[in-house]
Amino acid sequence: MSTHRDQDRPLAGLRVVECATFVAGPSGGMALAQLGADVIRVDPIGGGPDHRRWPVAPAGGSLYWNGLNKGKRSVTVDLSAPEGRELVTALITAPGPQAGILLENTGRAWLSHETLAKRRPDLIQLRIQGHADGRPAVDYTVNAATGVPGVTGPETTAAPVNHVLPAWDLLTGMTATTGLLAALHRRQRTGRGGLIELALADVALASVANLGWLAEAQTTGRDRAKQGNHLYGSFGVDFPTRDRRRVMVVALTASQWRSLCRVTGTEKVFAAMEEALRADFSQDADRYRWRKMIEPILRPWFEDRTAEEAGRELGAARVLWGPYRTFTEVLERERENPLIADVEQPGAGAVASAGSPLRWSGTGPVPPVAAPRLGAHTHEVLSDVLGLTQADLSRLSRAGVIRGASPDR
C-alpha cells in the first residue's frame, strides 16, 4: 500500500513526523510521501478534527481525508496522556541523520521547539500557523483579508465572491515542503536544525504582493474593479459554443493574439478597428482596454462551432484554450491519464485518487496509492522506530494510550 520502502525514490530513507490537520500540513506531508519519504501522521485516538471532513463517501469514509493522506503511515495515540505525549516526542526526536523532521500545525506547548530541541538539538520543525502572531485562521478567513474576493466574480455582483478552491492551504503545504527540504539541505551542510514558522496569512499576503497587486493599488491610489471572467491586463475570456458549452480563450502574448485572429478570420476587422480606435492590439494594454469591443467580434466564430470543433482548430493554431468542465466530466476525460486511478480507500471503496504530478525520468510517474486506515501503523511504527516490544504494545493498548487500526469508518 504505502511506497515508503522504494529505495530509488528521491526522498527514500527520510522520515518525517506529521502532527497536522486539514489541508495545508497534510497536503505537504503527502507530497513528501509521494517523493519516497516515510511520513508518519500522528492523530489522537478516534482521529483529528479533519477525519470526517466533507466530501464523504456514501460508505462513510472521508474522501477529503483519504485524498490528503495517501501513502502515509498512521499512528493513533492518546495525546492528552503524558505517556502518549512521550511516545510522540520520542518518535519526533528519534536519532538518525534522515530522521528528526517534524511538520505540525498544533501550536501546542508540549510540541514547542524549545521542548523538543532539548531532546534532539538538530531537529527540523516546521510549524504552520494561521496568523504569524498565533491567532487562528483558515483559508477562507485569510482569503477575505487578501482583497481577492473583492475583485472576483461578475462585474454586476457588488459583494465579494469567495474562492472555493482552498488555494492558500495548498500553496502553504508546498511552501512548507520547500522550507523543510531547504532546512534539511542546511542541516546536512552545517549540522544545524531549527524552527521554521509559516503563517497561512503570510503566504497569502506575500502572494498578492508578489503579483504586483498591492503595489498597483499603492501607485495608482485606487482599487481595481471586478472584471468578470476577463483576464486582467491582457486578453482572455470565456465564449459560449454552438453546443451550449463554454471555452476559455487566452491571448497573453502578441504571437498568441495573432494566432487567435488568424484562426478566427478576424485579422481584417481588427486591423480596421485598430486604425479607427488608434489602438495596437499587439499590446497587452490595448487588448485589455478594448476587451469589450474585441469579445463580440470573436463570439460568432465560437457560436458557429461545437466546443470540440473550436478546440480542435484552436489547438492546431496553438491558441491557448481550455474547455469548461464539471467534476463528472473531468473524471470521464481523465480516465486515460496515469495521474488518476481508482484506488481502494478506507471507508470509500475504489475511488478516483491522484498520484504526484512530478514525473521523474528513470523512476517513472508515481502512481496513486491508498490512504492508511486510521491507526493502521501504530504498532508497526512504535516497534520499528522506538523498538517497543510486543509486551510494551499490549500494555499500552490495554492502558488506552495507543490504538491500532480502526474499522473502515
Place this chain on the structure above:
Amino acid sequence: MSTHRDQDRPLAGLRVVECATFVAGPSGGMALAQLGADVIRVDPIGGGPDHRRWPVAPAGGSLYWNGLNKGKRSVTVDLSAPEGRELVTALITAPGPQAGILLENTGRAWLSHETLAKRRPDLIQLRIQGHADGRPAVDYTVNAATGVPGVTGPETTAAPVNHVLPAWDLLTGMTATTGLLAALHRRQRTGRGGLIELALADVALASVANLGWLAEAQTTGRDRAKQGNHLYGSFGVDFPTRDRRRVMVVALTASQWRSLCRVTGTEKVFAAMEEALRADFSQDADRYRWRKMIEPILRPWFEDRTAEEAGRELGAARVLWGPYRTFTEVLERERENPLIADVEQPGAGAVASAGSPLRWSGTGPVPPVAAPRLGAHTHEVLSDVLGLTQADLSRLSRAGVIRGASPDR
C-alpha cells in the same frame, strides 16, 4: 540588493539557472533566491514575454515582473544566436556540486535534457509544462478544465466564475521547488541528476482529486451545485456589519461552533431549532445542511456591530473570522508587518514588496529585496561563472550576443 551572498541562509552556495517566464517558474525561482540560492534568470535581449506584464507602475515598470523576480541575478543573451545558446548551455552545465540545477518552461530543443545531460550528466532539470503531452496551457485555461469555476460564485449565476488569483501557477511554482530540492537530496546521496517534468494541468487535476472532489462526483454520480460564499460541507459564510463592511466567519469544528454560538448568544435558539429539525449542529453535515436556517439567526448580531467590534469579540472567543478588505486596505493594515516593505524597484520607484513567508529561527525573517534591472548581471555572471574576460565580454556585446543592464523601463 540581492542576498545570494549570505552564507547563513539555508540554500547559501546553491546556484540555479532559470529560463522561465510568467508566474509558475519565476515564483519558484524567487522562493529559492529567498532561501539564499544564487538564482540566475536568463532572458532574451529586451526581456521575455512577461517583462511588461500588467500591473505596471505609472513610471512604466512591470510591478508583476518585479514582484516575481526579486533577489535574482538577471542575464540577457541573444537566444536565437548559436553563440548565445552556447553561453546559456555553459551556465547551466557549469561544474560544481552546488551548481547544475535548471528550472525552465521553454520546451525548446536546445534546452532538452538529452542535449544538456551530454555536457553535465548529473544535471537536475525541472521542466514546467502546460499539459504533460506538450500542449500549451496557462492557469486560466487549465482552471476552466478542472471544474472549479462551475462551483464558484453566487448560486444565481449559472455561468462559471473564473478565479482571479493564478492559484495553479503559484502552486506549480512551489511544487517545482519541492521537486528540485528533493532531486538535489537524491543527487547528493547517489550522484544522479535527471529530468523532472511538471505540468500545470496535472498540478490542478491532482489537487481537485486530492480534495476528494472527483471521488465525490464519482461516488454520488452527480456534480455539486454552487454554494455562493458558503463553505462546502461545514459552516462558514460572510456577514454584513453595521458599518457596511463584511466579515467571513467559519465554524469548522464542533468547538468552533460552540464558541460562535456562545459569543453571539444564540445557544438557546439553536438548541430549540435542533430539537425541532431533529438536527445536531455539532456535526458538520447538519451545519451544512441547515446553513440557510443558521445564517439568518446569526445575522442580527453582526448587523448590530461594526466590523471592528465584531472582530474583537469573535477574536476573544477564538472564533475563526476575517474581515473583507480591498488591496488598498490590505496595504494600509499591513504597514507594520515586516513581511512587506517599500523597496526601490526597477521602473517603479519605492513600492510595496514582499519577503519570504518562511520565518527561520536564528536567521530571522527574510526581508523584501529588489528585482534586478533586466540584464544587470550579464557581465558579472559570465565572468564569475564562466571566467569570461573583459575582452570576451566586450566582443560579445559588440556582436549583440549579450547585453548588460537596460534603462529603467
